[in-house]
Amino acid sequence: MKKAYLLLADGTLFEGTAVGYEGQSIGEVVFNTGMAGYQEVLTDPSYYGQVVTMTYPLVGNYGINFEDYESRKSWVSGFIMREMCEYPSNWRCKVTLDEYLKAQKVVGLAGIDTRRLTRKLRGEGVMNGVIYTEGFEPDEQTIAEMKAYVVKDAVKTVTCDENIVYPADGETKYRIALFDYGVKYNIERELCKRGCEVTVVPAYTKPEDVVGKYDGVMLSNGPGDPAENVEIVANLKELLKSDMPIFGICLGHQLLALAIDAKTTKLKYGHRGVNHPVKDIDADRTYITSQNHGYAVVGESVDPQIARVRYVNLNDGTVEGLEHIDRPVFTVQYHPEVCPGPMDTSYLFDKFIENIEKSKGGAQ
Numbered sequence: 001m002k003k004a005y006l007l008l009a010d011g012t013l014f015e016g017t018a019v020g021y022e023g024q025s026i027g028e029v030v031f032n033t034g035m036a037g038y039q040e041v042l043t044d045p046s047y048y049g050q051v052v053t054m055t056y057p058l059v060g061n062y063g064i065n066f067e068d069y070e071s072r073k074s075w076v077s078g079f080i081m082r083e084m085c086e087y088p089s090n091w092r093c094k095v096t097l098d099e100y101l102k103a104q105k106v107v108g109l110a111g112i113d114t115r116r117l118t119r120k121l122r123g124e125g126v127m128n129g130v131i132y133t134e135g136f137e138p139d140e141q142t143i144a145e146m147k148a149y150v151v152k153d154a155v156k157t158v159t160c161d162e163n164i165v166y167p168a169d170g171e172t173k174y175r176i177a178l179f180d181y182g183v184k185y186n187i188e189r190e191l192c193k194r195g196c197e198v199t200v201v202p203a204y205t206k207p208e209d210v211v212g213k214y215d216g217v218m219l220s221n222g223p224g225d226p227a228e229n230v231e232i233v234a235n236l237k238e239l240l241k242s243d244m245p246i247f248g249i250c251l252g253h254q255l256l257a258l259a260i261d262a263k264t265t266k267l268k269y270g271h272r273g274v275n276h277p278v279k280d281i282d283a284d285r286t287y288i289t290s291q292n293h294g295y296a297v298v299g300e301s302v303d304p305q306i307a308r309v310r311y312v313n314l315n316d317g318t319v320e321g322l323e324h325i326d327r328p329v330f331t332v333q334y335h336p337e338v339c340p341g342p343m344d345t346s347y348l349f350d351k352f353i354e355n356i357e358k359s360k361g362g363a364q
């Protein structure tokens, strides 16, 4: 069996066995604490530029199926696990995790102490690294590139080139424009289920192509530093001048916050897992949520004349969602669409639909 390695920016070296594609890849090393959902993690565009470590020690047990993709391909820069299951067992399984990683050219590493790696990232913060198979050892220049690496042009890389229409399940009740900053299929699925015809539009679509042409706007999740999206933030400022109902998820939430002149900041090691407790301050209720983000909105920077922080993370007090003061506009940092994971907050899609109904009623 071939060996594979992870070299971190601080010089720490992990040695394990090679799985998936053989090669070398640089990325920001992050960890996800979900016990299942590796197929969704691999295909969630928000992980673009990142080498993902799963903390659950056995990965690949149910293989890869044709139904649970979150986008058309895998976006991760590398995949790390304690033990990879070679002989999955599940009625939906079409290929093994190893076969999928090979086909998607994802360099994999198994057999390392993922607990040690995670403790390091938790203690010191997310760190860059290079993952490589034996025979693909990085030279000094590659190590320098790895140390200087930042995830750049993230949304530009993952967004679609043209509009894609997904029909409603059954009769079309509403028409939604879904901005693709790195959208996960499950957002479309949740909307289609509720009678929406969903048009996924490229991230840089101008507000005038959307305002008045749809019943509501969804802002998707997506990769990278939200602050690098200057053009999109300017577009959202324009969009906010209309009275369209808007619902933003994760990157969509962060971009909308930037559009109301709030600030974002990078978290030490982010939130990636399916058990993050979030409190809805208005309802005085706590929900268990699925999360995948490295940045957060700075609560004090939100102008209370425009919006208020309605949702907070009970682990670290960070902002988990905003509600506009007088518009049908709200956002969450977590993933109400998630699958697998807690479905506690899927009611937020119903809230979005209610906002649309109210705004349609008001216009008549």
Ligand SMILES: NC(=O)CC[C@H](N)C(=O)O
Binding pocket: 046, 220, 221, 222, 223, 224, 225, 226, 249, 250, 251, 252, 292, 293, 294, 295, 296
């Ligand atoms: N899932 C997402 O949309 C992530 C948003 C952003 N890229 C972050 O890491 O914070």
